[in-house]
Amino acid sequence: MATFRRFLLGQRLASGDSSHTKVSNVIGLSVFSSDALSSVAYATQEIMASLSSNLHTAAAAVTVAAVHPLFGLSVPVALGIVGLLAILGVSYRQTILAYPTGGGAYIVAKSNLGELAALVAGSSLLLDYILTVSVSVSSGVAAITAAFPLLDGHNVSLTLFAIVFIALANLRGVKESGALFAIPTYGFVALMLILLGVGTVRTMVGGGPTPVQAQQALEHTQHFGGLALVWIFMRAYSAGCTALTGVEAVSNGVQAFKDPAEHNASKTLVYMVLLLGVMFLGITLLSQRFGIAYQHSTDPSVVAETLLSKLAKAIYGDVSHGLPKLMYYLTQTFTFAILVVAANTAYADFPRLAALMGRDNYLPRQFASQGDRLVFSNGILILTAVSCFLVWILHANTDLLLPLYALGVFTGFTISQAGMVVHWLRLKTSEPRWLSKALINGVGMAASGIVMVDIAITKFAHGAWLVVVLIPMMVWLFLQIHRHYIRVKSILAASRAEFLPHRRNRVVVLVSGIHSGVVQALNYAKVIADHGEVEAITVDFPDEHGRESAALERLRSDWPRYCEGIPLRAIRSPYRKIVEPIVDELDRMRRVEPEYTITVILPEFVTGHWWANLLHNQTAWRIKGTLLMKPKTVVISIPYHLEPIIE
Incomplete structure (x- = not known):
């Protein structure tokens, strides 16, 4: 057994070897940004699905203006999301520099807002990481089954296998898993940039709908009343905000970077925001220009062809042979790879957050124990078990998983930014730029808070109610665990004073x-x-x-x-x-x-x-x-x- 364990996980590392587990910016981008970067594979898709659900026509659109006039809203929605991304990027960069030991929402809230806010933030993030694994890997499997129909119908088993593979890689260590998954991350980014480049050239030389058609598509929205249009925009915006999941991951894992950790982490955050903004906006613009339609499957056990697969076919043309075929299959393969790798972000952050809460006695203390490879093995195992259960119970269907996803993320965003505002207010006597920094985080708090309310309202009936119920239940459970540890500690302390006669x-x-x-x-x-x-x-x-x-x-x-x-x-x-x-x-x-x-x-x-x-x-x-x-x-x-x- 010991030999097999060493083969599977690698040689044991002593506590003094922790410096060898630190990651560079290149590896850090693949470890902590793969979740955010991979979200472009399904964020635009969710916007389109939300817009198409407001229409009563069929989903087999060829041009935007002819069948899906509401798709003209996709670009304004994407621009609004990219604006929010920029706000959150600047805000979280401040958080990283202010909390060089790790500035996740839980730590910031605990330091500035108190126990209850910290537990709400912790609950939200833990749920987010669980859903990150389930959603990302399920989306990756959907991408590969779209390219290889022979695999269709095996989504659940393929997803479970991929999750277990990611878990084993992370049990070997953060640095090792990051090096292993760097190729899928950078390969996906390169292929997305190539796809956007080819698509842009095609639109410039006369491919896809004309600008006049796109303008007509936007004008078609005028037959909706003012409040109806606002509601449609809110729904599409909340659906597209899945692109922002994982933005906080770098601030949670600052200590995983090489020294100076906070500066390396802040640089990685900037790279991630730039790449995410370019890819997400580019995919949305090209989907609208090429008239790519998407609707959720009406059968929960059937996974529809992804929007990105349709877009790649539209841009590359006939994908049955030659270079277009090669580029299409490379795109789908690397999409599958990065979506699977995106789970690595959750595996990097969930165990760290669970360990912090375990040290504070809000979770079982076993979560704070490091395994042979200086990783928090218990957190990795629990994350794997819960994620696999979700995938199994929901048939690896992203249409069912995604509505649960973004509410917990933006709850954590809002609490974190509120905590940073309080942080700067406390430092106003010693920090010369406290006001500008407080304003930046205040804007981040307001923006993420508005989106949080938007998601709660528009996605409540589609599954967000479950998150609304689960977060208070988790907070109550954490408080019960904390009280138990306090009670045990007081009993043990009092027992020292007891007279224990010889029995x-x-x-x-x-x-x-x-x-x-x-x-x-x-x-x-x-x-x-x-x-x-x-x-x-x-x-x-x-x-x-x-x-x-x-x-x-x-x-x-x-x-x-x-x-x-x-x-x-x-x-x-x-x-x-x-x-x-x-x-x-x-x-x-x-x-x-x-x-x-x-x-x-x-x-x-x-x-x-x-x-x-x-x-x-x-x-x-x-x-x-x-x-x-x-x-x-x-x-x-x-x-x-x-x-x-x-x-």
Whole structure:
């Protein structure tokens, strides 16, 4: 097992090796920006789907103006989202420089807004990271099945396999996973820029709808009333804001960068914002110019062809042969690759956030423990399990997953920016530029808060209600965990002052037969017993006439030869139970002799192979698990190691 573990995860790293796990800007962009960059593969698609849901015509559009007049709104929506992206980019750059040890929403809120705001931010981000894995990998599989119809129908199994692969890569370490996934990230960016370049050239030389047609498409929206148009715009805007998920990831992982960490992280954030803005706006503009339509599938088990796949076919032309075919399949393959890699952002940040909350006693402390490769392994495993469950229950359908996605993200954005405003107000006596910095974060807070309300209203009936319900439930759970840790700490502190008089010890050895392990257990019992107060207990199943079993008769006959005066007592169990009669007898002994501590000794033999141990000692485990809850009871296992079957 140890050899297989080393093969799978790599050699163990000592705590002093943490500096070797730091990432450069090049690797950092692939680790912390892949989520945001990959969102261009489905953000425009969600805008188009939202706009098309307001029409009653078929989805088989050829030109924008002819069938889908509302698609003319896609460009204004995209421009508004890019504007918000710029605001958030500047705001989070300030956060990174102000919190060089990591400036995620949880830390900022805890430092400036208090416990409740921090827990709401933490809940929102944890949900966001879980959905990032589910949505990104599901979208990637949808991209590859669009290119290779042979794989259609296997979306769930392919998605689960990809998630497990990402998890294993991250268990090997952040630096290793980043180096592994740099090629998909930069390959996708290069192919998107090529796609945008070719599409732009084609529109300039006469490809796609004319500017007059595009203008007519926008004018067609005038037959909608003012409030209806505002509602349509709000829905499309909230749908497209999925492009902004992952913007905060760099600020959460500042300490993963090489020194000076905050400056390297801030540079990476700027690169990410520029690339994301160019690709998202370019895809939206070209989709509108080429008349690319998209509607959600009416069957939850069927995944529709992605908008990006349609756009690539429209731009490259006939993709059945030659260079267009090569470019189309490269685009789809790298889209699949980066969408799978996008889950890496969540795997980089979810375990770190869970570890911070574990150290603060809002999550189980096991989340703060680092594994062999200096990663928070428990967080990685939990993220994998929950994400796989979501994918399985929702059939890896992004149309069902995406409405759950953005609300938690913008809740975290809003709380983080509000915390930064308070941060600058507190520093107004020592920070010369406190007012301008507070205004920048204030604009970020207002913008993200408006979008948060927009998403909550427009997406509530489509699944956002679940996030609205889950966040308060998670906050309540975190508070209960915190109170439990405080209570345990106070009890343990108070116990130091208690007077603990010496208690007498009665030793009970549980036996089922005579073998070397039992003899060793009896000898050990004599050593620890007070004044020879030791006895052996066995459980007997009497026959149908109430007589002792033959097994007990053999045990009684062999007992004097091996057990040197230790009395043997049999507990009758007419209902063929083992654990319950033993527990009842020990309870009786505690009532009769409350001044005694009862030490229960369990002889257990250990086989030479881990799989063989699964075939034995199940009753011993049940006894230990039950007696653990009993007061004034100590349980000791005496192992007897058998010779291994195979050396």
